Amino acid sequence: MATVFAVGVGPGDPELLTRKAERVLRQADVILAPVSNPSDASVALDTVREFLNAERQEIIIHQFPMTSDKTRLIPAWQEAADLIAGRVAAGKDVAFITIGDPLLYSTFIYLLRIFRASYPQIAIEIVPGISSINTAAAVAGVPLAEADERIAIIPATAGMEAVIDALARYETVVLLKVKPVFRDILEVLGQMGRERSAVFVERVGSARQKVLTDLDDMAAHTPDYLSLMIIRRN
């Protein structure tokens, strides 16, 4: 039976793709890569291109608007689900590729919900990927948690109250989606006396990777969307 595979391709380094992901991608008939802007390159697709065969496989780049406006998002998810379901009905295996892991803040989670509701007969297999968090911790040499420590993962766009609360309660706080509120985060770190406890990691696993540990260096930098921070209790 044709299957939909959600394939986590890791943070952007082809060497950080699992062997299972590589096998599934080589075998799939259709590869669907999400982009938020039609003019943007798909990081996920660039990561796996060397494993694909453009002559045999259909490669679809599908736009998912980067917005919280459900009136724009829901049609885009439904359209992608319908498109995938059409290929599956024709007997084709479809691989939906996603950066990092497909079940960690990924567009695939919305699609999964639509599939379960609208196409419960379609088999779905999820191939986990190495998340940007694991990779950032590795390149920065920062432990994420040890012994009985606890870790919080917060999209910084949830607001500074959530960030402050997590910093007060958890030994490790990972902030994703830092770009739109970067200045506010740096201010909070200064106010809480946490200047020395943060690591900023951008485009981890790519040629544009950047790791900053000094708050002044962070303040002088304009972050990319693909950037995160790990903040450890001193």
Ligand SMILES: C[S@@+](CC[C@H](N)C(=O)[O-])C[C@H]1O[C@@H](n2cnc3c(N)ncnc32)[C@H](O)[C@@H]1O
């Ligand atoms: C929608 S979430 C996707 C997370 C992804 N599914 C994962 O497992 O890593 C996007 C956020 O993940 C982080 N991120 C993803 N890829 C990254 C990379 N290569 N370097 C640094 N941060 C990254 C950034 O914080 C970005 O705003």
